[in-house]
Amino acid sequence: MTRLFSLSSVHSQKGDQGFTESTAGPAGLLWCGVDQQRRGGGGGGGGGVDSVKDRVSPAELHAIKGAPIMPATVPTVVPRPAVRPGEAFVGEVEALRRELREVRRRQEVAEDEALKLRALLSQREAQHEEERRAGERALKEAHGRSWQLEEALREVQRRMAGSEARVRQMQAHLMAVRENLVEELRAQLQEAKVQREEAQGQVARLHGELSLSRRRGEEQRVREEQLAEEVQRMRQHLERAERERDEVDARLAHAEASLKDRELDTTKKLLSDAMGRQIVKLRKGQDSLAYSETQVAHSEMLPAGQRQEMAQITTSGHEFDKERTETHCAISPHSAHEDGTGAKYTTSLKDTREEAGMAQSTTPTHATRREATEVPGSTSLPPLALQGTQSSAEPQDPASIRPPPLDDYIPREEHSALTSSLTTVLEQAEARTEEALRQYQEAREEADGLLRELQQQRAELDTFQEVLKTRFVPLDTLEEKERELTQLREVLQEKEETTLKEKEKEKALIEEKEREIAQLREVLQKKEETTLKEKEKEKALIEEKEREIAQLREVLQEKEQTTMKEKEKEVTVLSEQEKELTQLRLTLQEKEQAAQEGRERELTVLSEKDRELTQLRLSLQQKEQAMLVEGKGSKAALEKKEKELSQLG
Numbered sequence: 001m002t003r004l005f006s007l008s009s010v011h012s013q014k015g016d017q018g019f020t021e022s023t024a025g026p027a028g029l030l031w032c033g034v035d036q037q038r039r040g041g042g043g044g045g046g047g048g049v050d051s052v053k054d055r056v057s058p059a060e061l062h063a064i065k066g067a068p069i070m071p072a073t074v075p076t077v078v079p080r081p082a083v084r085p086g087e088a089f090v091g092e093v094e095a096l097r098r099e100l101r102e103v104r105r106r107q108e109v110a111e112d113e114a115l116k117l118r119a120l121l122s123q124r125e126a127q128h129e130e131e132r133r134a135g136e137r138a139l140k141e142a143h144g145r146s147w148q149l150e151e152a153l154r155e156v157q158r159r160m161a162g163s164e165a166r167v168r169q170m171q172a173h174l175m176a177v178r179e180n181l182v183e184e185l186r187a188q189l190q191e192a193k194v195q196r197e198e199a200q201g202q203v204a205r206l207h208g209e210l211s212l213s214r215r216r217g218e219e220q221r222v223r224e225e226q227l228a229e230e231v232q233r234m235r236q237h238l239e240r241a242e243r244e245r246d247e248v249d250a251r252l253a254h255a256e257a258s259l260k261d262r263e264l265d266t267t268k269k270l271l272s273d274a275m276g277r278q279i280v281k282l283r284k285g286q287d288s289l290a291y292s293e294t295q296v297a298h299s300e301m302l303p304a305g306q307r308q309e310m311a312q313i314t315t316s317g318h319e320f321d322k323e324r325t326e327t328h329c330a331i332s333p334h335s336a337h338e339d340g341t342g343a344k345y346t347t348s349l350k351d352t353r354e355e356a357g358m359a360q361s362t363t364p365t366h367a368t369r370r371e372a373t374e375v376p377g378s379t380s381l382p383p384l385a386l387q388g389t390q391s392s393a394e395p396q397d398p399a400s401i402r403p404p405p406l407d408d409y410i411p412r413e414e415h416s417a418l419t420s421s422l423t424t425v426l427e428q429a430e431a432r433t434e435e436a437l438r439q440y441q442e443a444r445e446e447a448d449g450l451l452r453e454l455q456q457q458r459a460e461l462d463t464f465q466e467v468l469k470t471r472f473v474p475l476d477t478l479e480e481k482e483r484e485l486t487q488l489r490e491v492l493q494e495k496e497e498t499t500l501k502e503k504e505k506e507k508a509l510i511e512e513k514e515r516e517i518a519q520l521r522e523v524l525q526k527k528e529e530t531t532l533k534e535k536e537k538e539k540a541l542i543e544e545k546e547r548e549i550a551q552l553r554e555v556l557q558e559k560e561q562t563t564m565k566e567k568e569k570e571v572t573v574l575s576e577q578e579k580e581l582t583q584l585r586l587t588l589q590e591k592e593q594a595a596q597e598g599r600e601r602e603l604t605v606l607s608e609k610d611r612e613l614t615q616l617r618l619s620l621q622q623k624e625q626a627m628l629v630e631g632k633g634s635k636a637a638l639e640k641k642e643k644e645l646s647q648l649g
Contacts (some may be wrong), residue, residue, distance in 0.1 A: 135595050142584050149577045156570045163563055167556060174552055181545055185538050192531045201525050206517050215511050220506055224499060231492060238485065556630060
């Protein structure tokens with residue numbers, strides 16, 4: 001191959017006109033391409049050279065410039081010496097060998113240069129591809145930035161519209177808030193006025209209730225005082241009744257004790273003595289009655305006063321007869337049962353005494369008249385004294401007592417003395433009866449007054465009257481009355497407790513009302529203070545709201561000014577950004593145009609280089625073919641020469 005290349009180079013040296021050997025090196029190829037570019041560019045003004053210089057690095061240019069330039073050799077025909085053919089052929093062979101070695105060396109250098117140029121071409125293509133991609137990326141970034149700026153512009157416009165809408169909304173809200181505050185404050189003032197009027201009405205009503213409660217309290221105090229007086233009066237009556245009952249109980253206890261101490265015989269003896277004395281008295285009364293009747297028969301000649309006295313004596317005699325019958329009736333059961341036990345005797349004695357007491361209470365006049373007929377000395381003695389004086393006396397048989405004969409009548413002087421004494425006794429008895437009647441009427445009037453005053457306690461007063469009337473009743477009734485008294489006491493205590501509780505309740509009510517009035521006054525004062533404070537607060541609130549509204553207006557104005565300034569700034573920024581965008585677009589367009597032109601130039605250079613390479617390839621093929629032909633010819637010649645040399649040798 002090297003041989004063929006050398007032969008082709010030799011042939012080219014012979015065939016080319018003015019093409020020196022120096023053009024076979026890398027510098028020659030490069031300058032050949034430059035020359036062809038100059039030729040192809042024509043009037044391009046050296047654009048191809050600049051593009052080639054741009055593509056070739058300074059180190060490569062220095063290497064190319066530093067490469068040795070072979071001097072242009074003129075093809076000379078070496079004059080062959082006039083020697084023998086064999087010697088000439090040997091010298092030519094040597095020259096051919098040197099030329100072949102030189103061609104091989106140049107071929108190797110050319111191959112190295114071709115490899116370098118291919119590497120440089122691939123490097124340039126990679127750089128061009130990187131520059132193209134960088135340009136596309138920059139273009140995309142510029143487009144993206146332009147889109148971002150446009151979006152930022154739209155966002156700013158949207159924010160401006162939103163801020164304007166918010167400003168309008170804030171203005172409307174401020175107006176609505178102001179109207180609502182004014183309405184609320186008016187409503188609160190109206191409510192405060194209504195509450196104050198209600199409080200004043202309530203205070204007036206409470207004043208009326210307080211005055212009414214005070215009047216009721218005074219009335220209640222009066223009623224309580226009356227009730228206290230009535231209770232005191234009833235207590236006095238109760239104490240009196242209790243004293244009387246205690247006296248009766250003491251008497252009964254004393255009698256029972258005395259009766260229990262004595263034996264049954266002494267009691268029988270005493271009873272028989274008492275009966276005898278009573279019979280004697282009755283006999284005497286009967287005799288005096290008979291005497292008075294006899295005197296009445298002879299009293300036609302007496303004056304009117306004596307006649308009245310005699311009539312009274314007769315009436316008293318009749319009354320004595322009634323009493324005698326009553327005593328006989330009362331004593332007969334005791335005489336019939338005198339063989340019984342002492343307890344039965346005591347109970348019968350109590351019954352007789354109770355009957356005697358009832359008789360005394362029902363017929364006080366009979367008692368007085370009977371006392372008048374009796375002996376004065378015997379009336380004043382108590383039963384126990386009589387028992388002590390007459391215990392030694394023997395009992396008398398009532399059947400053995402006979403009325404005195406008619407001859408035993410007393411004289412007129414004695415009769416007048418007796419009548420005078422009887423009249424005095426009658427007068428005393430009448431005075432006593434009148435005093436008793438007067439006392440009874442006073443007690444009755446007092447009881448009627450109590451009944452009139454205590455209509456609500458009618459049942460209790462009736463029971464109290466019954467208790468008062470039970471002084472001469474049996475023990476069972478006394479016990480019942482005592483129970484009723486205890487019940488009455490309990491009722492009185494309950495009433496006192498209820499009255500005390502009512503008093504306490506009324507006092508508590510009055511205190512409560514006073515506290516309520518004080519509380520209401522405090523509440524009214526507090527409400528007035530709170531209303532004043534609320535008014536002041538409302539005024540301060542209104543002033544504060546007005547200040548806030550003024551501040552908000554100032555803030556809105558400032559915001560509007562700031563928004564206008566921001567808008568202007570944003571507009572200026574946007575205009576500047578638009579200018580920058582336009583400049584970027586222009587620069588991008590210029591860069592794109594320059595890149596396009598550079599690409600076009602590079603494409604032209606590459607196309608030219610491709611053409612040169614194709615031409616070089618074609619020339620190389622032609623040279624190889626020529627070298628093959630020449631090689632064949634040289635081989636034939638060499639064979640001929642070898643044959644000749646062999647023949648010569």
